[in-house]
Amino acid sequence: MGFKKLTLDCIETLAPFFEDNSCRICDCTVGGTFMWxxxxxxxxxxxxxxxxxxxxxxxPAFAPPRGKAVGREPYERILEHCGASGIAxxxxxxxxxxxxxxxxxxxxxxxxxxxxxxxxxYLSEDIIxxxxxxFSGQRNHINRFMREYPDWSFESINQENxxxxxxxVEKFAQEYDRISPTYVEASQKVLEVLDNPELYKQFxxxxxxxxxxxxxSLGEKVEDTLFVHAEKADTAYHGSxxxxxxxxxxxxxxxxxxxxxxxxxxGIEGLRTSKLSYHPAALLDKYMVMLK
Numbered sequence: 001m002g003f004k005k006l007t008l009d010c011i012e013t014l015a016p017f018f019e020d021n022s023c024r025i026c027d028c029t030v031g032g033t034f035m036w037x038x039x040x041x042x043x044x045x046x047x048x049x050x051x052x053x054x055x056x057x058x059x060p061a062f063a064p065p066r067g068k069a070v071g072r073e074p075y076e077r078i079l080e081h082c083g084a085s086g087i088a089x090x091x092x093x094x095x096x097x098x099x100x101x102x103x104x105x106x107x108x109x110x111x112x113x114x115x116x117x118x119x120x121x122y123l124s125e126d127i128i129x130x131x132x133x134x135f136s137g138q139r140n141h142i143n144r145f146m147r148e149y150p151d152w153s154f155e156s157i158n159q160e161n162x163x164x165x166x167x168x169v170e171k172f173a174q175e176y177d178r179i180s181p182t183y184v185e186a187s188q189k190v191l192e193v194l195d196n197p198e199l200y201k202q203f204x205x206x207x208x209x210x211x212x213x214x215x216x217s218l219g220e221k222v223e224d225t226l227f228v229h230a231e232k233a234d235t236a237y238h239g240s241x242x243x244x245x246x247x248x249x250x251x252x253x254x255x256x257x258x259x260x261x262x263x264x265x266x267g268i269e270g271l272r273t274s275k276l277s278y279h280p281a282a283l284l285d286k287y288m289v290m291l292k
Contacts, residue, residue: 001081003043003054008034008192010044011199017051017066021222023095025119025284026263027063031202031220031229035189039182050074061092061288064102072105079291089291093117099287108292116267119284120275122260124226124253127245127278134279138242145239149209154247157194157204157216165206166194168213172232182266190230193218202229205251207244209237215244219252226257241274 011034018030026032033042033053040055050070053063065074082089094102099111130138146152157165173187193200200220207215215233219226228248233240245262253260259281265272 001045001047001052001077003045003052006034006037006042006044006053008196008199010034014044014046014051015201018222021225023097023284024121024225024259024261025093025095025286026227026229026261027093027286028066028095029220029222029227029229031193031200031218031227032263034200035193035229036185038189039185052078055092059090060087061090063093064091064095064098075102075105075291082291091287091289091291094287094289096285096287099289102289102291106291110290110292111287113285113287114267117264117286119264119286120262120278120280121225121282121284122262122278123281124249124257124260126281127249127260128254130246137277138246141239141242142246145237145243148238151210152243153208153211154205154251155208156251157206157218159197161206162194162197164213165204165216166191168206168216169194169232172234176232180266180268186230187232190216190218190232193230203252205244205248207233207240207247215240217244217248219248221252221257224257225259225261226253227261228263231262245278 011030015030018028018033021028040057043054045052050065050067052065052074055061062078079089094111103109103111155161169187169190173184176183193202202218202220204216204218206213214237216230217228218230219228226249231241231244233244235241249260262275265275
């Protein structure tokens with residue numbers, strides 16, 4: 001199999017393979033794939049109308065083949081390639097529905113998951129309205145933000161203000177991204193998205209106080225789901241994250257998307273607590289599969 005390095009200029013060619021995302025997991029989006037391509041050392045091959053993706057971090061693995069009517073043959077090709085290359089036939093980022101199909105074809109395969117990989121899927125109306133007692137804490141944070149910063153605003157990121165958004169991300173990275181290598185990579189790719197809006201076709205919003213940016217979000221919409229690929233806010237402004245999330249949903253999900261995917265928590269305790277506090281409609285488990 002002739003795999004090649006996945007590069008930014010591949011987006012327009014490969015984007016059609018990501019138009020169907022009935023599983024609603026972030027790994028099956030353009031943003032989720034291309035924003036992490038360098039971190040995972042992603043390679044690709046297209047043959048017979050099928051897209052094959054191979055990653056090599058932390059170990060060699062293959063995403064489920066993408067294309068119309070993917071049957072047994074593409075998986076057989078992966079098995080043959082692994083046998084010839086001396087690597088394990090390992091699949092990654094397998095959704096629950098895809099896992100069921102794989103186990104029908106290869107019933108002796110072994111599958112497992114990790115809670116840190118699960119995507120958080122919310123009803124967009126919950127994030128927009130924050131109605132009911134269960135969201136009282138979030139409403140309190142937002143109300144306090146509005147009281148303390150009455151001159152706040154929220155606007156979409158466009159050609160005229162993207163340079164300001166870029167400056168905010170660079171400053172944010174210097175102050176916060178020492179926590180994890182993945183945080184560093186995420187900020188670098190947010191800058192790439194801001195520099196290449198025509199390729200990524202993502203949209204963004206920025207939360208401002210007195211005209212100064214205090215938070216930005218980036219995302220894309222696939223079918224009925226808004227995928228939030230980046231959220232960065234200055235926590236010196238109390239309630240900045242709840243406010244950012246709520247305003248982003250109001251601008252880009254209202255009457256446009258039934259669900260909002262805010263991706264994984266990576267096993268980070270504080271992030272998990274925060275994401276659970278918004279009462280997800282579902283946790284979308286993702287699996288590793290050893291083909292047999």
